[in-house]
Amino acid sequence: MNHATANHSTANRYDVVVAGAGISGLVDAILMAETGRRVVVFEQHLIPGGYLQQFKRKKTKFDVGFHYMGSTAPGHPMRQFLEHLDVWRRLDVIALPADRAIEVREGDRVFGYPTTWERFREKCHTTWPHQRDVIDRVIQECDELCAEFKWFALRKGPDYQNPLDMKHAPMSFEQYMEPFVEDDWLRRVLSFMTFNLGLYAAEIPWVKHFLAFRSNFDETSRISGGGGALVDALVERGRELGVEYQFRNGIERLECDGRQVEYAEAADGTRVSADTYIAACHPKVVMEWISDDQLKPMYKDRIRNLKDSRGAVQLFLRLSEPIESIGDACVMIHDPAEASRDLPLSTLLVTQPSAVEGDGPARLEAMTYMHQAPFDAWLGTRVLKRGEGYERVKRELADRMIGIISKMAPELSSRIxxxxxxxxxxxxxxxxxxxxxxxxxxxxxxxxxxNRPMPRMRIRNLFFTGHSITMPGICGTFINAFDTCDLIRGDSVLFDRVSV
Ligand SMILES: Cc1cc2nc3c(=O)[nH]c(=O)nc-3n(C[C@H](O)[C@H](O)[C@H](O)COP(=O)(O)OP(=O)(O)OC[C@H]3O[C@@H](n4cnc5c(N)ncnc54)[C@H](O)[C@@H]3O)c2cc1C
Known part of the structure; x- marks a missing residue:
């Protein structure tokens, strides 16, 4: 007898099973539940949030994967999405400083990106008066590109082409700039934010950079309470709509019949069947759930062989007093002296959430990217049980990061x-x-x-979403959730509701 059929009758029945309670899974759950569907979310960890979770040490909360949120202006994607989800009114959104929401520092050179796109253009004109044509061309081409992407433009009616298909211009941002952006500092200012996708300008597709770059302007902001506040608001909304959440109970297996998932099995042995399954976690994890006779090894290998984005090393400091020179901006420090060493991007993103939010103990959070290889020695070891060698590597990395920040803020070490x-x-x-x-x-x-992973895969009722698909980051992840759910709901009603 078919294994799937034998167990099917014992499975609990839902309309939608979501795997993963990161922000993508939380948004998917709301978008499916608001149509009256019965939704359950399985999460392997004991709390929701994924990269947006927080941890607490000595009564101080730190954010893992949240520094700032891009544009929250009316009509822009994040604002439209949050309002549609009925989550906007639950958040206390704080605008970052108008003239230096994000500030980049490289040696003696400093550039503060203003919060509005128009002001950015004016500031570029003032800083590079002989490059006005170049600046106007970049701004215009970025605007044209954004207008082509349905989930960014959010305009009813036009016949959109997806620029991410990159049929006509598969080039990096470096290649894009090569023929006409000559000024070195202007090139750096246009490409610094490729950091936000963990890539160099020579690695990132120009279209992806333009979408991500533009999303930083117009009411660049932070949420009071950090990523945890967004997660709490999403869970609260989901509960209002009847979403069930199961924590510490990850999905471990999908039983498929032909090209259809029959049921999902969770870590505690629970089996659940549904019309639709949404994988809101890393696609390589999903490949482990399906046996080779149910999904061709060739397809699985294609997913498994895709390269992962870089890992991060993060520094969290409790301070006796805030650092004035960092203030309430998001500061990106590029230290050329580190470029030859093993922090691949040699740039640090530094924030002081306490300075933005104006309460709580003074704290500073910083991150950079890291090759994973130096940690191979501890693969498979358990958290908190990795031993002195691992702790030493962590201390060395922390010292290096503190050293980089101290070059602009010498008072830092005395305040840690x-x-x-x-x-x-x-x-x-x-x-x-x-x-x-x-x-x-x-x-x-x-x-x-x-070649990019798509929401729809070979199994008809299983869909991918999350930051591996389409666009990364908070705004990108929301875009992917809306895109995947629009595809599942199949009537474009969702797009019509969020468009302006
Ligand atoms: C250091 C750092 C800084 C960042 N800073 C910013 C920032 O300032 N602004 C910004 O916009 N973005 C930032 N990001 C990116 C942003 O945090 C992520 O892109 C986003 O949170 C990804 O959400 P997600 O739901 O797609 O994935 P994830 O957060 O990875 O969620 C996936 C979830 O699936 C769960 N899961 C895994 N396996 C299973 C299983 N078998 N069964 C059930 N559940 C499972 C996981 O536990 C997790 O909860 C940052 C990321 C990092 C790491």
């Missing part, structure tokens, strides 16, 4: 009260993103266009 660090192994443990990849599957050039 406590130091905590996280590595790609920490992130992998809590989220199961393969090797702690910050954005899941890498968004680099040769994995884009038709």
């Amino acid at each position: 009260v406590d130091v905590y660090t996280a590595t790609p192994l920490t992130d992998e443990h809590y989220t199961r993103n393969t090797r702690g990849s910050v954005f899941g599957i890498s968004h680099e050039l040769d994995q884009q266009g038709m």
Whole structure:
């Protein structure tokens, strides 16, 4: 007898099973439940949030994967999505400083990105008066590109083409700039934010950079309470709509019959069947749930062989007093002296949530990217049981990061009260993103266009979403959730509701 048929009758029945309670899974659950569908979310960890979870040390909360949120202006994607989800009104959104929401520092050179796109253009004109044509061309081409992407433009009616298909111009942002952006500092200012996808300008598809770059402007903001506040609001909304959440109970197996999932089996042995299954976790994890006779090894290998994005090393400091020179901006420090060493991007993103939110103990959070290889020695070891060698590597990394920040803020070391660090192994443990990849599957050039992972896969009622698909980051993850659910709901009603 077919294994699937034999157990089918014993499975609990839902309309939708979501695997993963990161922000993508939480948004999917709401979008499916708001249609009256019965939804259950399974999460392997004991709390929701994935990379947006927080941890607490000595009564101080730190954010893992949240520094700032891009544009929240009316009509822009995040605002439209949050309002549709009935989550916007639950958040206290704080605008970052108008003239330096994000500030980049490289040696003596400093550039503060203003919060509005128009002001950015004006500031570029003032800074590079002889490059006005170049600046206007970049701004215009970025605007044209964004207008082509349905989930960014959010305009009813036009016949959109998806620029991420990259049929006509598969080039990196470096290649895009090569023929006409000559000024070195202007090139750096246009490409610094490729950091936000963990890639160099030579690696990132120009279309992806433009979408991500533009999403930083117009009411660049932070949420009071950090990523945890967004997660709490999403869970609260889901509960109102009847979503069931099961924590510490990850999905471990999918039983398929032909090209259809019959039921999902969770870690505690529970079996659940549904019309639709949404995998809101790393796609490589999903490949482990399906046996080779149910999904061709060739397809699985294609997913498994995709390169993951880089891992992160993170520094969390409790301070006796805030650092004035960092203030309430998001500061990106590029230290050329580190470029030849093993922090691949040699840039640090530094924030002081306490300075933005104006309450809580003074704290500073910083991150950079890291090759995963130095941590291979501890693969398979358990969290908190990795031994002195691992702790030493973490201390060395923390010292290096503190050293980089101290070059712009010499007072830092005298104000440190406590130091905590996280590595790609920490992130992998809590989220199961393969090797702690910050954005899941890498968004680099040769994995884009038709090679990128898509929401629809070979199994008809199983869908991918989350930051490996389409766009990464908070805004990207929301876009993917809306895109996947629009596809499942199948009537474009969702798009019509969020468009303006
Ligand atoms: C250090 C760092 C800093 C960042 N800073 C920013 C920022 O400032 N702004 C921004 O926009 N973005 C930022 N990001 C990116 C952003 O946090 C992520 O892109 C986003 O949170 C990804 O959400 P997700 O739901 O797609 O994936 P995840 O957060 O990875 O969620 C996946 C979930 O699936 C669960 N799961 C895994 N396996 C199973 C299983 N078998 N069964 C059930 N559940 C399972 C995991 O436990 C996890 O909860 C940052 C990321 C990092 C790591």
